Amino acid sequence: MKALMFGWEFPPHILGGLGTASYGLTKGMWECGDMDITFVIPKPFGDEDKHFAHIIGASQVPVAWRDVSYDYVEQRIGKLMSPDLYFRLRDHIYADFNYMRTNDLGCIEFSGKYPDNLLEEINNYSIMAGVVARTIDCDVIHSHDWLTYPAGIHAKQVTGKPLVIHVHATDFDRSRGNVNPTVFNIELDGMHHADHIITVSDLTRRTVIEKYGINPAKVTTVHNAVTPLSPELLDIKVERPKDKIVTFLGRITMQKGPEYFVEAAARVLKLDKNVRFVMAGSGDMMNKMIDLVAERGIADRFHFPGFQKGRQVYETFAASDVYIMPSVSEPFGISPLEAMQMGVPSIISKQSGCAEILTNVIKTDYWDIDAMADAIYSIITYPAMHDQLKEAGLEEVNQITWQKAGQKVIDIYNKVLNR
Amino acid sequence: MKAINFIFNIHQPFRLKRYRFFEIGNDHYYYDDFANEDIFSRIAHRSYIPAAETLLRMIEESKGKFRCAISISGDALEQAEQYAPEFMDLLKKLADTGKVEFLGMPYPNSLASLSDDPEEFLLQVKVHAEKIKTLFGQTVKVIRNTELIYSDEIAPLFVELGFKGAVTEGAKHVLGWKSPNYVYSAASAPKLKLLLNNAKLSDDIARRFSDTSWGGYPLTADKYIDWIASTPAEEQIINICLNMETLGELQPRETGIFQFMEALPRFAAERGIDFWTPSEAVSKLKPVDTLSVGHPISAVDEGRDVSAWLGNRLQHEAFEKLYSVAERVRLCDDRRLKMDYWYLQGADHFYYMSTKQFGDGAAAANFSPYGSPYEAFTNYMNVLADFIVRVEEQFPMSIENEELNALLTTIRNQATEIEHLTKENASLKRSIDQFNVEHSPRKPAKPVAAEEKAKSGKKPKAVKPKAEKQPKTEKKTAAKKAEK
Incomplete structure (x- = not known):
């Protein structure tokens, strides 16, 4: 045909x-x-x-x-x-x-x-x-x-x-x-x-x-x-700081719900200081987010590395303990699948299309910052949670061809x- | 001669409320009262109460020929007392007929028998037995462990608790060609007799009764008794383990489940089949063989193993964390803390964390109050974290259990020791008095008044400091120990 x-x-x-x-x-x-x-x-x-x-x-x-x-x-x-x-x-x-x-x-x-x-x-x-x-x-x-x-x-x-x-x-x-x-x-x-x-x-x-x-x-x-990752990408090793890393990766625009990520981060940091939050990407809401981070007083723990491309994306994943996509409306959202391929547990909003086919991820409403903070805390605190999500997630995502x-x-x- | 042994299990967990991590250390109430009351009273009215009434009628109409056993967890008893007291009355009536035997089990329907802390399990079963004794006036003789969990390692614990028999699953991978319709003895504890659930005949009622696509549909009492009668003549005991909510909830009233049950005794009588209680079966029948169970078995899933509760990392992590403080909690005196500890041990909490939802664990997903096993884990661990904070507030974790135990013993024994020492002191005092009396120089009656004066003045002086001293030193040593 x-x-x-x-x-x-x-x-x-x-x-x-x-x-x-x-x-x-x-x-x-x-x-x-x-x-x-x-x-x-x-x-x-x-x-x-x-x-x-x-x-x-x-x-x-x-x-x-x-x-x-x-x-x-x-x-x-x-x-x-x-x-x-x-x-x-x-x-x-x-x-x-x-x-x-x-x-x-x-x-x-x-x-x-x-x-x-x-x-x-x-x-x-x-x-x-x-x-x-x-x-x-x-x-x-x-x-x-x-x-x-x-x-x-x-x-x-x-x-x-x-x-x-x-x-x-x-x-x-x-x-x-x-x-x-x-x-x-x-x-x-x-x-x-x-x-x-x-x-x-x-x-x-x-x-x-x-x-x-x-x-x-x-x-x-x-x-x-998702396309299976090359062994070269899967093998990426990066220097890990002592702290746990929680990553948001995507355009910093209204559609992606970056402000909910900041609010959830503030909640986690209130109790656990050994976490760093990364908002990788660029977009029209970036400056607003930087302001919000400063307002919440968590700028020392919140990082904006800018737009990531190619290999950098996978390096960011490799350095992360949690990947989060709090999109307000996401037709599909392929990035959590990529994170799972790299063995990173993911938290996604119920309002994203990929939530329809994924089981071994945490799903929350995009506005439910308490649930999001809870999920982040759980993954970084309990190794069993991290490992179970990582392994079961990897197995699951490899079936999605x-x-x-x-x-x-x-x-x-x-x-x-x-x- | 054949007999049917019906065993009904009643359990409802204390479901946890949504508990976020930032509440850890602040909020010490863990339960979703609304959901618990809602679910319990619904099931009580749809199932427990009509089922108990049905059993009462069956006993009456068969003039005591119908007998059965009930195992009810402490959690369920507490909820029944709170939310459906009329059901408690019915249970008491059933107990009063003398035809219903209550079975032993761990109080909170826990997985304690799988932990490496036998003390916890023993305590839970003992407390449950006491509760049954006070409520229904029965001494439990046969145990039905949580979800029929059993293994060679657990059997000696049952014997230690004084049970003559235990009910467990007739798991195919353990039985092989053997039939579950006999009494077996435990390989690791030959005195313990095992009654095995007939999974096929139990599931015919519990799962298939209203399934129109099933070949046996419609299942009538006539047909069912026929199946039992047609088992080989040597097979004497058919154990049917059902959850009480099968009657009325899983198989709703409209399916005719209650009428089916009520008709059973009549057809059984026609075929010369009796109804026994587990302890009757255990005392009347001799074991035909020993049964060795290396890995724990249960009544759940196709595999009949314990993987529904301890199948993935989440469950193992939660389980280990939970039982790591078992001994510590037993050392505490706080009643609320101890209760919470047991409520947190309900097997259900672990069931909700099962990730087997693509296979036969699908049933787990249906009953879970959580969206996913990960949510269940997160919520449970948050509650557990708060609970452990409370345990730590009682006794700092820096002190080893053994040391703490020694200190607590000293403190507890202090009172008796002080009492003992005062007694000793008093007796010494008396002997000194006597000595003084005996050795006092005989003098003429004249200076008696003077001597009396000396007696009242001198003696207390000599004795008092002594009496004070001894407890003081005792306290000092205790304090010294505590300082260590």
Whole structure:
């Protein structure tokens, strides 16, 4: 089966969980066999893993005719796309987009990030999708998250193939209910055009059904999974201080509930001074959190190491005794699974999607700082609690594989194709 | 000749309230009174009371032919006294018929028999026996340990307590090809006779009675007695161990469970099957073989082992912490502290920490007041931490148990010792008096008045300091010891 996927992020250059999930799922589907997947991303760097999917960079897709030679293309973008594919794509330009800002190859440049002119970039992405859809043969179209829904809809209109959209998050999660109407409309439009909607948790599924008014029969949950860690990462050893370390890792924004972590920390520190709390990440609420920490008088025990990437993330896990994710609303939340892979006991909010599939973690309500503090205290005080969570958690998380998730997605493809 | 031996168990734990770590050292009340009252009175009215009434009727209608045994934990008795006194009256009525035997068990339905502190277990069973004696006027002769827990190591403790027999599980991995429908003797204590639960026939009532997908459905008294009658003729005793709440709660009234029970004696009589109490079975039957149980067995889970309570690290940690202060608590005099200690020992607290929820431990999850085993552990450990703080307030942990014991003995014996010494003192005084009288020079009657004067003035002077001195030195040595 041939699938054409539109995504926004792809490892190793990722900004959030979307890239990790897209990568894992694609790989998991490929492992199920008999899948030919073309994955379109805005801006590849050339170091992406290509063995299980054909990566097409939107920045290399021509939307305006340029008379260029094979050698020139080879020299310009050879690392990212084969010139043959470039010329095939050039043959499928469907309108004159010369009025747009295109480069010497007739391509639109994408940042692949979340710039201020994001809406413009989304629109450009959908223009580019028209070319790709006319060139690449596929059975089904799959759009990852709202940024790529317009591209998916366009591709569906061009090819007449069924569209599956993958809801990794909704604007209700990102904004704590304070929804941006433009984003909401893009999401709603995508859901209406989709033949089937995949959500990453039942929590998100309910949001899609209740807030967007979608027919429940059209929405299926496929929980995310984790990619097994390399032995190199598992082996990371770091110098451990005497104190116990409790870690929060993620964007410091309203959605992630950082203030509840600070309050819980203050409660623990009132009784046990031998603990350090780490809030790793950056975000719009960081300064507010620093103020709050100072206000509670626990700044000497509370640390802000900033944004962590790549190996640093795993080093942070390796140094931690407890991982905590007090998200107010988390469609899935892959990081507790990663913490568990590194053998770190996790505390997660009941309002996060991963709580639906995890057993060997502590679940509390995000607002229940007493319960959270209690759980932290218990894990750092009783070795049995730590070890039981660590071992049972490791065993559990190793059973959650992308291949199983991939198979579910393939089943959905078969359903929309009536096979 | 065949007999059925019904054994009903009644137990409800004192469930703990939500207890956060910052309450440690501040809040010394641990129980969720609302939940305990709610659950106990619900079960009492749905199950215990109608069940006890049914048993009474069965005894009456069969003219005493129906007999059975009841084991009820101290926790359940206390809750019954508090929340359902009418049930206590029914239990007393049952005891008065003389057809219901009460069995021994550890007072708080604890796992003390699995700890390496036999004293604690012995004490709990003794106190329970006393309570049964005062309430129902019966001396317990047969023991039914918590959840039928039993092993070769535990058997000698039963004998030490004076029990003639014990009820335990007819675990397949222990019995092998043997049948549970005989009396066995314990390998490690040959005098102790073992009555084994017939798991199949017990579960037919407890688990399958209302299961429409079960081949035996609907189970009638006729059919059930038929099954028992069709066991080989040599098999003489069928032990059916049920939790009392099976009648009315697990198998609700609508399933016809009470009518089923009431019809049993009539059909049994037709087939010539008797009802015995455990002590009758133990005295009438000879053991056919010895039974050796290396690893503890119980009535719970497919494995019939103790892993539902002591299966993971959490449970082991809590168990060790709990029993590490056992001896210390026994040395204390604080009644409240001792009660709390027993309430905390209820096996249920450990059951809630079981992580076997994917397999047959699913039942554990159903009855647990906690969201997860981890929550159960955290809450329990917080309570236990506070409890240990209280124990420490009584006696600092820096003093070794043995030393403390010695000191306490000295203090306790002080009174008797002082008494003893004063007595000795008095007798010495008397002998001195006598000596003085005997050796006083014989003088004419004239100076009698003078001598009397000397007597009253002199003697106290000579004796008094002595009397004061001795207890003083005694106290001094005690104080010296305490200083150490």
